[in-house]
Amino acid sequence: MGVRIIKGFIDSNFIINELNLIFFATGLLITAFTLLSAYTQIEEKRREYYFLNTIYIMSFLVVIFSKNWLLFFVAWEMVTLSTTLMLLWRGRGLAGQYFIIQFFGSGILLVVIVVAISNGYAEIGAINELWLQNLFILGFGIKSALFFFFFWLPPIHSQAPAPVSAILSGWVVKLGFIIFLRLIPGGNSLLLILGFLMIFYGGIKTLQASDYKVLLAYSSISQLGYIAIGIGSGNIYGYIGSIFQIIVHGIAKTGLFIGSGYLIREYGSRSIYDFKQIWSRQKLTALSLLICFSLLMGTPFLLGYNSKYLIKYGLKSRLDLKYINTIDLGPLITIIFLAATLLSVLYSVRFLYWALFRDCMVKKQERAIYKTKKVYFLKKTDRLNLIAVIFLILMLGLYPGLITSSIKEGHFDYGSIAGFIEFVAILFLSLVILKGLAGYKTEKSQIPSFNFLFNKINKSLYRVSRNVYNFIYQDFQYQLLCIPLFLLLLLFWLSLIK
């Protein structure tokens, strides 16, 4: 009896298919990494932190599996609430900013969902009307940091504690895209354009960043752009490419943010120019940085290559994009995409140069000196964590079949030699460009902030409220006068009815 009720509840409210199970596994893995790193990175009130994480895990599982709008929304709000509480480990200000901005986002999303429900979409599923799709892009805009709405992402993700940044950047922002995969399987041009804008804006900002976590946050925006393109192209290849990209970026960003925690502790600084001699000080972290960034820029034999290849292929074969008034736009799109790839390779290489390869050719004695200056010694759990991330990335690169075998259409092999040549050429080009720019060393930048926005809104709201108050509250007898006036107005109006 009880079992049947539970089964009935699950059947009527959840979808369980291969795609969701993949996301489920990825999400759990990513959270497990962050939990491992939290063991050393979160020092006080660890038990409460793990409790919040349990709530977070349960909620994101419901978000992934649910097909009931209400359940989905409740679970997503729980994700927001639990991550907000996790941000309290950095401070009230940050948690407050995050909460307010997410509350804005969920407010818009609630209206959009209700509009969808009243238009007959009782369950989460493919949406046919274009205007509703665009409305959903607006609704998810703040939550999953689409273009125009991502202003909150760099400040929050760069200031949060390392494990929380890893959660936020690695998985929470992806949840919106996971829902997009279900809502817009047929593609949407608006999402496509937003994706390109995100790639370029995020890429350029990443290239200019000197603060490591800000760099990571901006690169998140740029990489989310690829997902948006993949979904927006509405092609089966793009679709699978964006699934890959979600997994790739999730794992890579988690690894990077976890590493950022160790690096910042080691050097006491967040500037990438201060990361000297990583190879001798934190070998394992350096290796993880190398692997994760190679994954992000799409190096062959890692999963990032597959995702970008598939997205590009999907974009090329989208027919309605190809011709506008019989002008062939195919080459143009290819060039734009190549430029985007160049940008992401460029910022990855730039970071790798400053952090890893700038001073790797020092003498043995000097290296020994650096070794003695170590500040933060990687604990056992930290080592385990980094090794697990590296192992996972390499394994997925060698056996992409782990994912593709369950999604039948997305079979992919390294047959195309053109992709390799393209990548090598882009890498070479970016090396040349960086050489010309002398590594593109930028000024030390401030951590981006959007707090002034809230202050402004708060102040103007307060002023409006004050003015409304002064306008409405007249003398007592004027207030009383409202009663007969209202009554007479009502009687007059009603007397007009025959």
Place this chain on the structure above:
Amino acid sequence: MFYHFIFILLFMLGLYTILVQDNLIKLVIGLTIMEAAIFLWVIATNYRGGIIPILQPGVIEADVVNPIPHALILTGIVIGASTTALLLTLVIEINKFATVITLDVLKGLRD
């Protein structure tokens, strides 16, 4: 019709008193006038001559005075008396704080 007219006149007079007079006691008087207007109106319009309203065998309902309005008005008068008493108590209390019981002195009534 005459009674209705008088009722509206008295009611408006009470309302006018509340809206225009400055003195708190006069405000209370205005409220009392409004109440009295309603009571007078109900009694006057519902009066019809007859015998004492005790339902016994042999008494037809049409012959007796209608007792319900009177019962209602009695209740209404009790309520009116208690509100007036409470209001006057409040005026006395305000007099302790303010010494002058006019509205233009009592800025606290505004917000």
Place this chain on the structure above:
Amino acid sequence: MELNILLLILIPLVTAFLIPLVDIINVKIRRFVIISSVLAEVLVSLFIIISQYNLFLAGKLDLRYYLGGWSSMLGITLALDSLSLIFSILISFSLALIIIYSIGFIGHHEGKYYALIFLILAAMQGTVLTGDIFNLHIFIELITITSAALVAFKRNREGIEATLKYIIYGVIGGLFFLVAVFLIYFNLGSLNIGIIASNFAQINIKMKTTIIALFLTSILIKMGIFPFHFWLPKAHSVCPSSVSALLSGVLLKIYLYVFIRLFWDIFGFGLLKEVGLDYFMIYLALFSSIIGHILALQADDVKKMLAYSSIGHVGMIVGVLLLNTPTALYGGLLHTISHLLLKTTLFLTVGYLIQYTNGHHVADFHGVAYRNPGIFIAFTLGILGMIGIPPLPGFYSKWYIVQAFIESGFVLAGVLVIGGSIISLFYYLRFIYRGYSLLDYEKKIKPQRVGVVLSAFYRERIVTDVSYVMTSLVVFSGLFIWLFKQPLMVVVWALIGG
């Protein structure tokens, strides 16, 4: 003939007049009398639910008690149907908690306080249970007079002024109500609600509209909808917090009940639609809601802020009820319950917190959270429920309200509801920020009382325990919100079908 219904009114009424007698004999018995009376009230309610639950679910609940054995044509009837059952239960349970809270909270003039509060309880039950429209007026006036005496309970200048304003508004509203009652009596010759409801269509349209206009003005004054809201914030904020909880949490809902009873059961909703008042009322109520939220921003006094937010929420409920669709009525009733729970919790916790501050101002909240962490978390939970964060009850009602508005084509109204909750985030968050702000050197000093406004609690334990019970009720009702679905739908179908 059901004596239980009479007992619901009789027990508090007798207790109210018993308390002065008990005071003469021995003051120490008073607490015993109060608690046993409250428990008796709750037990009678429980007995009614348990014995009538099946009948209630079938939608056939109709208990009657004829006072003095007179028929409904001549005498006064007490009647209990599904709508009044729900409100009656809410009243007895919430009032029980509030009265137990006051045992710890009110430290002076206790005899008068309990006599008055039991009179209010009797009057509220009477309002909900009576089947006679004149009797309804009597009970409403009784509520106004007794609550006015409680508003002035502190006997300071502000309190007296607020009471004066409250009672002038209340009496004018009551007089309009009385005129409308007599107009009905002149036309139909009966005061029984059932008879009026079945014969109301016979009255000619001019008279009908006059009656409606008078009732509407009166009930809007009592509920504090926009042009008549001037009395509300001050009256709800100057009294002791337990009374504020009663006024803002429970009493406003009683007027909502009267509103529903009048315009759905007695006149029939079709009439309101026929005279074209429903849209006008929806816009007025929504405008009032937004005005309430905006004015709450400028209120630095915490209790005034809560009172303004009550205006916002009551406006929202009235607006949504007037849509008269199943979703709308369900959402409205659900929000009535959740607002009752949340506002009561907020006022009770605030009542405790401001004992530890110098005053009601935001600035006085400085560091309160560190002094009273438990209660402040309860306060925060109440706030989260108010702005509509799942899984607290405020969210679900917000969801259904937005859904109801959008289904009926009022997209802008749905956006306004969301906007209201975003504005309320701003005015609530100020207090939480202030509560958690503490300078470092202050953290080291041992938490201690800053100053005491009222005479100190002498039974602090009761106050905190009741606050925690209220908070756990809030959380519980949020987690098990689906338990409300079936009972409320019974009421909704009774309203729509009837």
